[in-house]
Amino acid sequence: MKMLVVRGLCKEYRRGGGTFYAVRDAAMSVGDGDFVCISGQSGGGKSTLLNMIAGLLEPTSGSITSGGRELAGMNDYELSLYRNERIGYIPQGQSILPNLSVIDNVLLPFYLYKKTGDPTGRAMTLLDRVGIAHLAEAYPAHLSGGELKRTAIARSLINSPKMLLADEPTVDLDPRNAEEVMKIFSDISRDSAAVILVTHEANSARWVARRFSMESGILKETT
Amino acid sequence: MGKRRLTSRAIAVQNLRRRPMRTLCMVSFVALLSFVVSGGSLFSYSLLNGARSMSARLGADALIVPLGYEKNAEGALLRGEPSTFYFSGELSERLMHAEGVVRASPQLFIASFNSSHCAFPAQLIGYDPRTDFTIGPWLEEKMPGGLPDGEVVVGNLVSRKRGDDITFFGRTYRVAGRLDKTGMGFDTSIFLNMNTARAALADYSQYAEKPVTDVGGAVSSITVDIKDGADHSKFARETREYFKGDLVGVVLTQTMIDNISKDLGAFLSIVTVLMAALWALDVGVLAILFTVTFNERRREFGIYRVLGATRRKLRWIILSESCAVSVAGAVAGVFSLCFFVFPFAPLISRTIGTAYLQPSPEVLSVILLASLLVSFVTGPVASINSAAAIGRMSACEALKEV
Amino acid sequence: MKDKQRNRAIAGAAGVILGGLIALGPQYVFKICEQTGHHGGVTQCFWTGRAEMGVGALIAVIGIVYLLTKDARVRAGLSIAASLSGALSLAVIDVLIGVCGEADMSCRLATLPAINIVGIITAFSAAANAFYLLRRQSAESGSNG
Numbered sequence: 001m002k003m004l005v006v007r008g009l010c011k012e013y014r015r016g017g018g019t020f021y022a023v024r025d026a027a028m029s030v031g032d033g034d035f036v037c038i039s040g041q042s043g044g045g046k047s048t049l050l051n052m053i054a055g056l057l058e059p060t061s062g063s064i065t066s067g068g069r070e071l072a073g074m075n076d077y078e079l080s081l082y083r084n085e086r087i088g089y090i091p092q093g094q095s096i097l098p099n100l101s102v103i104d105n106v107l108l109p110f111y112l113y114k115k116t117g118d119p120t121g122r123a124m125t126l127l128d129r130v131g132i133a134h135l136a137e138a139y140p141a142h143l144s145g146g147e148l149k150r151t152a153i154a155r156s157l158i159n160s161p162k163m164l165l166a167d168e169p170t171v172d173l174d175p176r177n178a179e180e181v182m183k184i185f186s187d188i189s190r191d192s193a194a195v196i197l198v199t200h201e202a203n204s205a206r207w208v209a210r211r212f213s214m215e216s217g218i219l220k221e222t223t
Numbered sequence: 224m225g226k227r228r229l230t231s232r233a234i235a236v237q238n239l240r241r242r243p244m245r246t247l248c249m250v251s252f253v254a255l256l257s258f259v260v261s262g263g264s265l266f267s268y269s270l271l272n273g274a275r276s277m278s279a280r281l282g283a284d285a286l287i288v289p290l291g292y293e294k295n296a297e298g299a300l301l302r303g304e305p306s307t308f309y310f311s312g313e314l315s316e317r318l319m320h321a322e323g324v325v326r327a328s329p330q331l332f333i334a335s336f337n338s339s340h341c342a343f344p345a346q347l348i349g350y351d352p353r354t355d356f357t358i359g360p361w362l363e364e365k366m367p368g369g370l371p372d373g374e375v376v377v378g379n380l381v382s383r384k385r386g387d388d389i390t391f392f393g394r395t396y397r398v399a400g401r402l403d404k405t406g407m408g409f410d411t412s413i414f415l416n417m418n419t420a421r422a423a424l425a426d427y428s429q430y431a432e433k434p435v436t437d438v439g440g441a442v443s444s445i446t447v448d449i450k451d452g453a454d455h456s457k458f459a460r461e462t463r464e465y466f467k468g469d470l471v472g473v474v475l476t477q478t479m480i481d482n483i484s485k486d487l488g489a490f491l492s493i494v495t496v497l498m499a500a501l502w503a504l505d506v507g508v509l510a511i512l513f514t515v516t517f518n519e520r521r522r523e524f525g526i527y528r529v530l531g532a533t534r535r536k537l538r539w540i541i542l543s544e545s546c547a548v549s550v551a552g553a554v555a556g557v558f559s560l561c562f563f564v565f566p567f568a569p570l571i572s573r574t575i576g577t578a579y580l581q582p583s584p585e586v587l588s589v590i591l592l593a594s595l596l597v598s599f600v601t602g603p604v605a606s607i608n609s610a611a612a613i614g615r616m617s618a619c620e621a622l623k624e625v
Numbered sequence: 626m627k628d629k630q631r632n633r634a635i636a637g638a639a640g641v642i643l644g645g646l647i648a649l650g651p652q653y654v655f656k657i658c659e660q661t662g663h664h665g666g667v668t669q670c671f672w673t674g675r676a677e678m679g680v681g682a683l684i685a686v687i688g689i690v691y692l693l694t695k696d697a698r699v700r701a702g703l704s705i706a707a708s709l710s711g712a713l714s715l716a717v718i719d720v721l722i723g724v725c726g727e728a729d730m731s732c733r734l735a736t737l738p739a740i741n742i743v744g745i746i747t748a749f750s751a752a753a754n755a756f757y758l759l760r761r762q763s764a765e766s767g768s769n770g
Contacts, residue, residue, distance in 0.1 A: 054529075056618045056619060057618075057619055076533070076534065076617070077533055080528070080532065080618070083529070083618075085531070089530070095526050097526060097527075099237050099241040099523075108234075108530060111228065111229035112530065112533075113531075139241075155530075336663075338663050339663065343663065343726075344663070380727075380729070382726040410728075411728060411729055562745075563742060567735070567738050569728060569733070569734050570735055570738070573729060
């Protein structure tokens with residue numbers, strides 16, 4: 001069973017009296033361990049597609065099936081649980097909560113639902129994996145852009161998701177940090193989670209196994 | 224590293240700790256409310272309690288005193304302001320059988336000196352155990368066999384205990400007992416039977432500027448009960464008129480109590496309205512503060528939704544924050560009252576100048592607990608709107624914030 | 626650095642204010658009784674007022690020295706001294722000397738509760754400050770290796 005199957009996905013907006021398609025008839029399938037990159041110019045519909053896959057945006061038409069379950073039939077609670085447990089989502093920009101320490105930010109998704117066990121050890125392991133274990137007790141105000149992004153990556157993995165979605169993960173980073181972040185994603189996909197990146201940066205593409213391009217709402221696989 | 228549990232409460236506390244000035248501001252509002260509600264309630268209850276005590280202790284319908292000494296008599300009874308005044312034994316006999324009097328009993332008021340002859344300035348009150356119907360029954364509760372000659376009973380605030388000696392006008396008396404608190408002038412008074420009081424008056428006369436002419440018969444006041452249903456004001460008028468040549472004044476104790484109760488009733492109504500208004504104002508100000516701060520934090524709440532938090536979880540986090548603010552403020556307010564105001568209770572009581580009796584520890588606990596509860600609900604009530612608004616945020620709207 | 630300067634300013638000023646209240650309060654604000662009592666002798670509260678002047682002045686001086694001291698360990702020591710002095714102010718008025726016996730004397734109505742409140746605040750806040758400084762010192766020396 002494929003991790004993710006997208007069929008005939010459309011997202012329509014009304015703009016200036018007319019209709020505008022942010023995503024038009026998108027189709028793709030992603031399996032375990034796939035490392036996928038969706039690239040293209042800004043405004044091409046990449047983020048909209050990613051957000052629909054994450055259950056944050058409701059499609060106008062089409063279907064998204066993840067782990068054999070259709071997203072369209074889910075209510076708000078089920079979609080929230082899906083986002084929390086099945087996927088790890090790294091939004092564009094800075095998304096670390098300012099009032100929680102680095103380790104508390106990483107732990108947060110675990111504690112949003114009643115679960116047993118102590119995830120602290122796993123959180124420290126993840127922070128170590130992304131190279132910022134020494135900053136566990138630090139607060140976001142004292143971290144650099146690269147460190148914040150690594151915190152977001154560690155957070156997205158705390159619930160051992162089957163699929164990782166990252167929207168422009170390297171856009172605010174210098175080349176060295178960007179390279180390190182892409183290496184981390186590559187390692188994650190090797191651990192059998194599917195990774196889907198959205199980026200408009202051309203040099204990110206060399207890390208991935210499968211490439212898609214998206215222009216004017218139309219998705220095409222290029223590898 | 225130890226186990227960390229990010230419950231809604233833990234997240235709320237962290238959010239509050241990281242914004243200390245904002246948190247302090249909100250806690251202060253609730254603390255102010257808590258202070259005023261608990262202080263106002265306690266103050267009101269103490270005044271009511273004092274009025275009840277006064278009503279129970281005074282007992283008589285009227286006090287007949289020398290003309291011009293009505294205020295002295297009130298001062299002695301309400302505030303324990305020492306005073307000496309008297310009329311002759313012959314006049315007191317006629318007064319005790321005046322028209323309209325059902326029963327009467329004499330009392331002797333002697334003020335001790337601020338000198339080496341006396342322990343301290345105090346009001347000595349002599350009563351006649353055979354006829355007294357106000358102080359006597361109350362003293363009987365403490366001294367079942369009656370008060371022997373040469374012994375005294377002291378008010379609750381006098382710093383002597385049973386068995387101690389106490390000196391007035393160069394004569395030493397044994398303290399036979401100590402009375403319960405009344406919230407009135409009785410708390411700083413010394414009670415003697417009439418024989419002992421006459422001896423004290425004789426001693427007083429030796430040291431006074433103007434010696435007392437009728438030591439054996441002088442009486443300071445006659446406590447009287449009037450016929451049931453009789454008009455008290457008419458009694459006072461007629462008595463003053465009848466004894467005009469003898470310069471006699473009448474203090475209507477029941478009227479005194481009624482006037483105090485009426486003023487008290489009006490005062491309590493004002494206090495209640497003010498407290499309700501303050502509570503509403505507090506809720507309003509806190510609601511505005513919560514709305515402004517939670518609107519500023521929409522992005523933060525958007526991130527929670529993106530990470531999979533349910534609407535319910537968001538509402539819980541917001542309500543946990545407001546509850547934490549409320550608890551801290553309510554406790555701070557009550558603590559401030561207990562720490563800064565309670566030690567000054569005797570000073571407050573003295574300054575007010577009317578009967579003021581703080582409640583028992585049990586009643587006090589109930590008052591403070593009720594004040595805590597009233598203050599506690601302020602935060603959650605103020606944040607309901609914000610919690611509902613943030614909780615309604617869909618994942619789609621949340622995404623726009625992130 | 627800003628935190629340290631803030632601590633010096635706040636704790637130092639608090640010491641001066643609280644010490645001033647203990648020293649001068651009984652004389653001018655929450656007054657003790659007259660020097661001569663009705664027995665002709667000197668009142669207890671007069672001696673208490675004198676003693677509290679000394680204790681309060683000591684606390685105020687500690688506050689001034691605190692304002693001028695940079696070393697955190699020394700400041701912790703000064704805080705401990707201020708805390709013990711606060712406790713002494715309580716001991717003077719409650720145990721060692723005391724105030725007049727009667728309930729309606731001004732020393733008992735006003736001076737006694739006021740000094741108790743200020744003394745408790747001094748003792749506890751100075752002790753808490755000492756604890757905070759020592760803890761921060763050990764955390765800083767721990768992180769410096």
